[in-house]
Amino acid sequence: MSLEPVVQHLPRLQVPPPEGSAFLDMVFDPTRGTPSLPSRWPQSFSLPPFMRWREEEQGDVPRNGLRFGLDAERWEPSTFDVLSDFEPLEFVKYVYRDRKRRHLLIVQRPFDSPGDGEPIIIRPHSPPTSLLRRAEEVDPDDDTIWIHAQTYLDELKIELAKLDDMDPRTQGRRFFARLNRHTSDTLWTRIEEQCLGACSPQDFVDPEIVPDYLTTREAIRGRRTSLENQIRDRTYLDDPPTPAVGAPARTEYQHLNDLQAKLFGELSTANLERAFEQFTNGDLRLPMPLTGAIALQPSSGFYFLWGEFWMLAQGLGMAPAEGLRWARMLVLAQEIFVHPYAPVGIPGPNRDFTSYSAGTFRASEMLDENGKDLIRVQYPDPTTLNFRTWLSTRFGQNVRNHLGAI
Secondary structure, rough: OOOEEEEEOOOOOOOOOOOOOOOEEEEEEEOOEEEOOHHHHHHHHHOOOEEEOOOHHHHHHHOOEEEEEHHHHHHOOEEEEEEEOOOOOEHHHEEEOOOOOOOEEEEOOOOOOOOOOOOOEEOOOOOOOOOOOOOOOOOOOHHHHHOHHHHHHHHHHHHOOOOOOOOOOOHHHHHHHHHHHHOOHHHHHHHHHOOOOOOOOOHHHOOOOOOHHHHHHHHHHHHHHHHHHHHHHOOOOOOOOOOOOOHHHHHHHHHHHHHHHHHHOOOOOOHHHHHHHHHHHHHOEEEEEOOOOEEEEOOOOHHHHHHHHHHHHHHHOOOOOOOHHHHHHHHHHHHHOOOOOOOOOOOOOHHHHHHEEEEHHOOHHOHHHHHHHHOOOOOOOOOOOHHHHHHHHHHHHHHHHHHOOO
16 A cells, blocks of 8 residues: 555535535545545645645545535635545535535536546436435434435445446446455455444455455455565566465465455456456446445556556466466456556656556547457467567566556
8 A cells, every 4th residue: 555645636616515514525436535624734734825725624524535614705616636545536526515514505516537628517416215324323304415435335226227238338347346345455445444343344245255355355455565575576677576475465365365365256357358458448337426436447556556466466376277367367457557547647667556547537549349359469378478478578668657656
């Protein structure tokens, strides 16, 4: 996990506060990073004159949000920088509230427009009865605004049920929804915080697949830094040696290996490869109109860790027979990912893991099938002699070209 906070630029707030506004909330996707409190990083945080930090208000705000006092008479169009703990945030919306904390107006950017896209103004509304609430402490008039973790999962379930089986994206969307539920330590943490000890993340993440979610979460957290360091070696080595791995770490790797192999094995090789190509191209992005979140897309350059995991699994001798083909699939998809999710104005050699985020997505840079084919034809079959060495070298080239500043 990165050691430094991530500075992010939010979309310009151009919609003035309605009469009676006293607070401004910033709401983020609960499955991504955690916004840092400005008081923790005062040297890096400044506010426009019409806003003020209210430490005492944060107790009523979920971890995926921030609340500021508002002097509506001094309001002017503004941009904001916020900090995230270790991984990029995904901004969803601004919310104006009155002195009783009732929402007055929601301002959300379009689903397919990055940066300063024209805002969408959403009038206050109550959640429909079809959106289930599973925690009594959630305000029924406010749960879709704050996007509590269980609200996110409930709406995702509703949107997945609406999908057309004839749509070529449907299988990939269902696969990545399942993969995310079983491997997102951030999502589990949000659910634990919301449950306040009254329920278990297993109530939300299909316990028949992940009965030991704590083991999975700790394995993900424990191995992330090692995988990051291994990728950093690729900035100067074409084919880094497999590191020595002790028994505890090997147990964690094996747990993650078995979990991913089980989930990957639910699709045929061709369908799995297509799903990852769609995912990294932004084809699977699924807008959720009630909460305003966008599900089923990469969150950051940490996507590269997937490829590193399966390269390392090969070196450790724990990968299944399909492991090298999966590594090929994941490294190839890196070259798709860096088109629609590339940050504007930052050359590849100057980017790090956090340069990429859901907020840097640009629909205009998505690849069509011809564009994907130009990448596919460069990758030989995994049965080719010395293919693992070739793939490791290609991985290193991808890192130097697109993650050169890690």
